[in-house]
Amino acid sequence: MFKNLHREFENKATDLFELQTKDNFSRYLLIRSLDRDHLKELIEKHTGEEVNKGKFEDFYEKLFDSKITNEEIIEYIKTEYPKVKESRKEQEEYLPDIIKDFGEVKCGIRNDNLNDTAKELVRDKTIKDKNDLEEKIDDLLENRIKGYLLWQYYNQVTNDLIEHIFNDHPNVIPTLRKIKFVDFLVQKGDKIIPFDLKITHISDDYFDLHKKGIIDSPEESHDSFSIEDNPSEQEIIKEKYKEYKRDLDLPNYGGLSKIEMLEILAEQNDELKNFVEDITKERNKMIEEIEENLLPVEWWNYKFQGERLFKNNNRFFVFLAFKNSFEDARPLKGRLELIEEKVKEKLDSIIKDDINTIKYYYSKDRGLEGAYKINSVSILVTE
Template identity: 25%
Template sequence: MTNLNFKQLDKLFRNNDFPNIENDIRGIRFLKLRSMSRKETMEEFCTLHAVNIVGIKLKDYFEAVFENMKVTDDQINDYINSKYRQERVERIRNQDYLVDQLNRLQLFDWGGSFGNSLEKNIINNYVKKIQSFDKINEEIEGSLLSSMRGYTLNSWYNHWTSIIIEDLFKDHDSVLPTVGLVKKIDFFVNDIPFDLKVTYFPEQLLADKLRDCGYGNELTMLKKTCRILNIFIPNDLNPRDLKLHLLNKMLEDQRPVAKQFVKELRDEKRKIIADAENSPVELKKWFYENQGEARFDASNRFFLVLTDETDMASSWKLKRNIVFLQEKIHEHLDNLAMDIDSLDTEFYWAQGQKTYNCKSDILFLKYGE
């Protein structure tokens, strides 16, 4: 363990070097205070604990409190918990209304090719391609409006469900929240900082595993079975949408061949996910190694993997199933023996050609088992 001063720890933080911060005697203290480093928060804390900051510049409050050895870790923890409880009261009061609103979303569709950049796609796919004034107005009222609506609704849904799920973690006794926003940290579990990632079992990894176990390509198998059953296969859909379309047809078909196909595919997927749950190291590495360059980081992560085993395409709905989520999350945290070594994760990021070390935990929430 190192024993760095404030400026050394601050430099590590700005360089996103969290492993070396955590390896410092006062590293976790630094991160907790970093989350409460706003002016109002620092002044309130100092007043509460009679910490003299008279004559100290605002930008130096954080360092002054950090280096003040009369400020104990228990005082920091108690203050953070009290601030969270104050904020939580209002969100609890509003939670039933919010969950009801979230349940009104019936279709989770990003609306085409927008991805993560609305402006880029509007410029590339509409502004630079269409010369006709009438045509671009038709697109604005038609496909563009539909795409923007889907993108906005999905973003809205993900934002508010993320807040609810974070609160379910922070409500647990073993979890310490952050007071304000601090990059790459949503909460601490037994003094280990984590960035929460609510996600699903990766489609690409599932496809690779289906191929490796001898099942083959899911879309190819769907087409083959549809031909056997004389089910029409359209040619105007992209592969992902076509797969969902044909699978829905198969789910509704009551003939024995269709039922058998659906059962075998579901059983294969369940086995793959169960194997990953029993031995999660590969999946955790996969999540880290398949990050996009723009959002890459090697922070500690808590992966919450949601799966509706009766219909994987509906797994997004689990984000608003508060009773189910709370039960499973708290059960995991109740039983969590924080064995540091078991959390150690090493991965190689090919784009940066570098090996990283961090800590990660993973919880599989499977509905319809």
């Protein structure tokens, strides 16, 4: 039993939904969340066998096959977690102050792939001479790569601090040792459900689809939702920009983002300023609609996830969005008190509330293409 579960968990790292239905998978997850010293202590207590050497897999199996109950493991985890938390907190002493006034954070590197960014530079045929090359390298280092490193640091630090909010909640079973793609566990009935914590801003691309219209798909569909054909937010803004481009001698819109087009339009005249105010109100209205039903944005984040980091694992999403701004909402990730309030409210009810089941067909990578199902939960943090 253990060997089969262990092999399937290791081999199906991108797809947990089917594995969750297997007998004793809850027990397997609980044991996987224990560190070596914890495993040794429990093995000796419940089998009488003293163990000092061996692979993690051997320790897992010995405890799995012992007479210890799942409830005893959970009780042990909750007893030991304060010591683990104290150790982690000591290492994080300075982190809250560092991120408090961190300033602007932009990722700037698609799919976290620095290699692709380097390729863009080395294949740039517009470079005229060595000085031009060095200037472009300096610009890349000072702007995109520096920004990327700052974002990675900010992202990791805020993740670590927000994880404490989850692990401290009584309805959460924390992990004493990191499990890949699992940040915390929740017990519902006799099932232990693993969750991967994902904290992310709502993408401009999602707002475009929301404006086009997202409707429930037929029951037999591979996707929970489908997209209607109304004008997207981007199309509405671009159409207005094109309408006035020639008369007002506006810059070409080809490389402009939504927020850049809106900033240019707002500076022109009262009519266009009113248009920008109206489209901002529409964005606010969309956020209100999204908060009432977060299922579509959960679906979008599975269906359109990047192929390099694709995983079909249960996720607890913390979505971030500004109500009256088109700016990227990443800075909200540092608003720990605001996030804590929303997280606690959701975790208070997670035991009795239904957990969502998302269906989606993934087609961004031929090797991963197919129909998937998975569980998800989410909250929306706005300001």
